[in-house]
Ligand code: SF4
């Protein structure tokens with residue numbers, strides 16, 4: 001079996017284990033459906049371009065690898081970024097579709113316990129590679145991962161799972177800033193950088209917003225009306241308004257209603273829209 005097939009299998013098997021992939025007690029059900037995996041080459045010029053698009057603080061695969069393994073001799077071309085999409089389950093999407101102000105409990109749990117699943121998957125992929133003698137790091141779990149105030153993006157980080165997934169051929173950006181993937185944009189992303197040679201996944205798009213009907217056909221915009229606080233418009237995503245809804249409104253609601261306050265999300269613009277679970281069809285934009 002080739003390394004890419006083996007890694008896809010490692011990720012798929014982990015996600016099929018109910019002990020690992022669940023929404024936490026008492027919701028003994030999967031947090032996510034079957035994953036989609038893509039690969040990016042460490043020397044892909046787009047990683048360097050992210051310093052302009054996201055900010056100079058965004059690490060290239062070579063930078064995060066060298067920080068993590070300072071004694072290892074390595075070139076960017078010897079690295080691969082393994083990126084994955086974890087789609088929200090039908091039950092979670094169905095619940096959130098019916099919401100018009102607050103997120104559903106399943107959505108909040110998928111943000112809280114689902115991200116723990118994602119972190120365990122990141123650690124599992126690193127560990128499995130290292131058992132084969134392949135050095136690897138999950139940037140988001142490393143001490144070099146930081147959230148950063150950004151003039152352009154308001155909030156950013158030293159490693160953007162969405163931008164990395166874009167390079168790995170997994171999707172393009174939507175009006176609401178989410179990544180639209182073949183499994184839709186109601187999902188979570190994760191990645192690992194490894195010193196391993198894997199052919200890059202094809203990028204079946206030419207433009208970074210190609211899958212969004214608003215940018216490709218001048219239609220849709222259906223995520224705009226899903227936002228309960230006017231954080232979306234034809235100008236895009238107002239992160240400050242979105243953040244103000246998350247904290248304190250949703251944080252207080254999730255704490256009071258579900259007893260969860262460490263992580264929470266809204267996701268109304270990710271559900272009940274044509275790009276929720278797939279690349280939207282042109283006729284769905286009307
Ligand atoms: S709902 Fe429509 S406009 Fe909004 S991101 Fe999806 S495709 Fe683009």
Ligand code: SF4
Pocket residue numbers: 176226227228229230231232237241242243245246266267268269270
């Ligand atoms: S996540 Fe933000 S932008 Fe999307 S619907 Fe909620 S408040 Fe609006």
